[in-house]
Amino acid sequence: xxxxxxxxxxxxxxxxxxxxxxxxxxxxxxxxxxxxxxxxxxxxxxxxxxxxxxxxxxxxxxxxxxxxxxxxxxxxxxxxxxxxxxxxxxxxxxxxxxxxxxxxxxxxxxx
Amino acid sequence: xxxxxxxxxxxxxxxxxxxxxxxxxxxxxxxxxxxxxxxxxxxxxxxxxxxxxxxxxxxxxxxxxxxxxxxxxxxxxxxxxxxxxxxxxxxxxxxxxxxxxxxxxxxxxxxxxxx
Numbered sequence: 001x002x003x004x005x006x007x008x009x010x011x012x013x014x015x016x017x018x019x020x021x022x023x024x025x026x027x028x029x030x031x032x033x034x035x036x037x038x039x040x041x042x043x044x045x046x047x048x049x050x051x052x053x054x055x056x057x058x059x060x061x062x063x064x065x066x067x068x069x070x071x072x073x074x075x076x077x078x079x080x081x082x083x084x085x086x087x088x089x090x091x092x093x094x095x096x097x098x099x100x101x102x103x104x105x106x107x108x109x110x111x
Numbered sequence: 112x113x114x115x116x117x118x119x120x121x122x123x124x125x126x127x128x129x130x131x132x133x134x135x136x137x138x139x140x141x142x143x144x145x146x147x148x149x150x151x152x153x154x155x156x157x158x159x160x161x162x163x164x165x166x167x168x169x170x171x172x173x174x175x176x177x178x179x180x181x182x183x184x185x186x187x188x189x190x191x192x193x194x195x196x197x198x199x200x201x202x203x204x205x206x207x208x209x210x211x212x213x214x215x216x217x218x219x220x221x222x223x224x225x226x
Contacts, residue, residue, distance in 0.1 A: 034214070042219055044202075045217070049213060089153050097167050099154070103152055104153055
């Protein structure tokens with residue numbers, strides 16, 4: 001069963017606009033949520049995380065929102081830049097043993 | 112470069128052969144993870160080491176797979192009698208006590224193709 005779901009395989013956004021990537025989860029025991037960015041031929045790179053006891057975390061152009069009642073989180077990128085074009089993975093964890101990843105969303109930022 | 116390194120980056124093998132991959136984590140990291148990623152999917156957890164102890168194994172890790180981390184430094188992942196379904200990207204990650212909680216640092220991966 002897919003405990004972390006990213007229902008949009010791809011997203012196209014104009015440079016300078018907002019990108020919103022969504023993620024849903026089923027396991028209420030997850031205590032941390034993370035977003036990773038992946039370029040072709042590279043491993044995933046950590047972007048931003050949020051504890052389950054918070055509802056928002058911001059780091060520069062990136063903000064993650066967590067809605068525990070809906071079991072939903074989203075990543076906002078403002079403003080979007082062409083260099084942001086990559087696959088974005090949502091991940092969740094219980095403890096520090098492993099991450100459970102979604103299937104990814106391919107973001108294309110058009111100049 | 113002090114990041115996670117993996118060797119080889121690519122491996123092509125014939126069905127039935129054995130293959131071994133190596134991962135060198137960030138030097139001060141005591142936790143090491145192996146993941147597998149297939150096309151269109153996110154990375155899937157395989158196994159986890161804290162220092163030299165293998166503390167968790169996924170059901171994905173069949174008896175043809177074995178991982179070791181002697182002396183708590185580098186790790187190897189061996190696949191015996193490879194099958195075409197083993198074709199995937201094998202990712203290694205590490206994390207340490209002083210890093211942000213739950214953040215794992217990934218290597219570039221080893222792409223395995225089984226013919």
